[in-house]
Amino acid sequence: MLRSLSVLALALSTALPAQVASSPDEPVIPLGIPPTERIDVTGDLIADLLITGHTDHIDTDDGTLAGWYRRYVELLPGSVILMRSTRNNSGLYRMAEGETLDTAALARGFHFKQLHWSxxxxxxxxxxxxxxxxxDVPPGWYGTGEYYDEPMVLKxxxxxxxxxxxxxxxxTLPAGTILVDALESLQVPATFGEDEDPPPSPLPPGDPFGFRNEREPQVIIPAxxxxxxxxxLDQDEVTDVxxxxxxxxxxxxxxxxxQGIRAGEALLxxxxxxxxxxxxxxxxPLGERLEPMQLEAGxxxxxxxxxxxHDHAVLQHAGDNEGWRLVQGAPSTLVYRNAPYGRSQIGVFEVHAEVPGGLLYLxxxxxVPEGQVLEIR
Incomplete structure (x- = not known):
């Protein structure tokens, strides 16, 4: 089954959350995996996505739990998903509510190694x-804990x-209906978003503070x-820097x-x-302490x-072949004050700048809570 979704009918879906309460008359999807649906979101009558699933069987001693039915949306071969690729902002590209496709803005993101296709x-x-x-397992569909509340982009x-x-x-819950809403589509060249240079790799999950191999090839950020x-900085969905x-x-x-850094509205x-x-x-610096009395007296x-x-300049490029250079006196470890979730705290973040490549990340x-000793160990 191929479903082609119109932009006009579904344009308001940007305001809807990923999980929606089932309507009173919505039929519940029966136990098991429904037939696969093929979804066209680019408007060419060729499927880009599948609504499908699989069964995981489990052997238990008492036999009460026999397995799980898993349902998901999957990209078909020939489709790729747009990803963010900076060290501080990686993963799926999520559009802001009301944002429309802008090929010029996307091309700029690709050019500066901030976006890439999967x-x-x-x-x-x-x-x-x-x-x-x-x-004796009661039937019913449940969410997996994964939510995609913002629009995504595929090619x-x-x-x-x-x-x-x-x-x-x-x-929808509890009915268990999966919906794919097409919002907008544009034709682009086949090479749109492709680049000879690889994007920067995200920080490894086991390396949250960025201790990386110094011999890793640098990403070249254009002038x-x-x-x-x-x-x-705090994973509270507020931009700090x-x-x-x-x-x-x-x-x-x-x-x-x-290139440099500027404090956000909620950070000093x-x-x-x-x-x-x-x-x-x-x-x-590493190993030094900022005492509460020292801070208060200062x-x-x-x-x-x-x-x-305030803007703090870190890297500079003169448009020549020498690439990016460190600005004299560029900061390396900055002390900040903010209040994530309403709790006042002070902290320190490190500024990483690669030369001559030009990659900048924090x-x-x-x-620590405000009023305690701050130290990098």
Whole structure:
């Protein structure tokens, strides 16, 4: 069965959550795996996705639990999914509510190594529903804990035609219906989003602080102004820091490109004043401590201050073949203050800058409730 979904009828689905309560008259999907559905979201009448599933059988001593029915949405061969590929923002590309497909913006993300397509032929599944079965096991569909509340983007190539499309996957409970909503589709060149250079790899799950092999080939970020990258230090879905880019005029028609960091609306950066009255970022080296009394005295005497929204330049590119260079005095470990989930805390994050490649990313190092000793160990 092939289902082609119209943009007009489903355009309002961006406002719907992934999990939806079943309507009173919605029939419950019977026990088992329903027939596979083939879904076209690019509008070429060729399926891009499957709504399908499989059965996992389990041997138990008492035989009460015999297995699980698993249901999911799966990409078909010829389709790839859009991924974010910065060290601080990896995984599926999720569109903001009301955002539309913008090929120029996407091309800019590909150019600056912030986006990439999933590997062709590799399985991509959105696990949505499951149901156990066996002796005395009550029937009923349950969510898997995976939610896809924002639209995603895929690219498919079939028969010499390539298109990209935004879509959402939803499911209803307790009925167990899986829905795929097509939002928008555009035709693009077959090579759209492809690049000879690989994107930066995300931080490994077992290496959250970025201790990596120093001989790993560098990612080459082109000269220019990359799109801003949001960084959430606390996993509270609030942007704490932005990795930003800008062009700085230096007179006589000469300009350089800079990459740096800027505190978000909910975060303050600690600065210190030197003997000449110049302010710069307060840096906390490995093994040193910031005592509560030291911080309080510095703020009271005007030697320290919390600053909001200031740009700290880290990397610079003159548009030549030498690549990116570190800015003199670029910060490496910055102390911050914020209040995730309403709890005031201070912390420190490290700024990683690769030269001449130009990759810039941040890793949290330590945080404590405000009023306690801050230290990187």
């Amino acid at each position: 590997t062709p032929g590799s399985p991509v599944r959105f696990h949505l529903l499951q149901q156990s079965f066996g002796m 498919s190539t079939f028969g010499g035609r390539t298109g990209i499309a935004s879509f959402m996957v939803r499911f 220019g102004i990359p799109p801003d990258i949001p960084v959430d 932005w990795i930003t880019g800008r062009k700085v005029e230096q007179g006589s028609g000469h300009a350089v490109f800079e 950066i600690l600065e210190r004043r030197d003997d000449r009255g110049h302010w710069s970022a307060f840096q906390l 703020l009271r005497e005007g030697r320290l201050r919390w600053l909001k929204g 890793t949290p190092q330590a945080f």
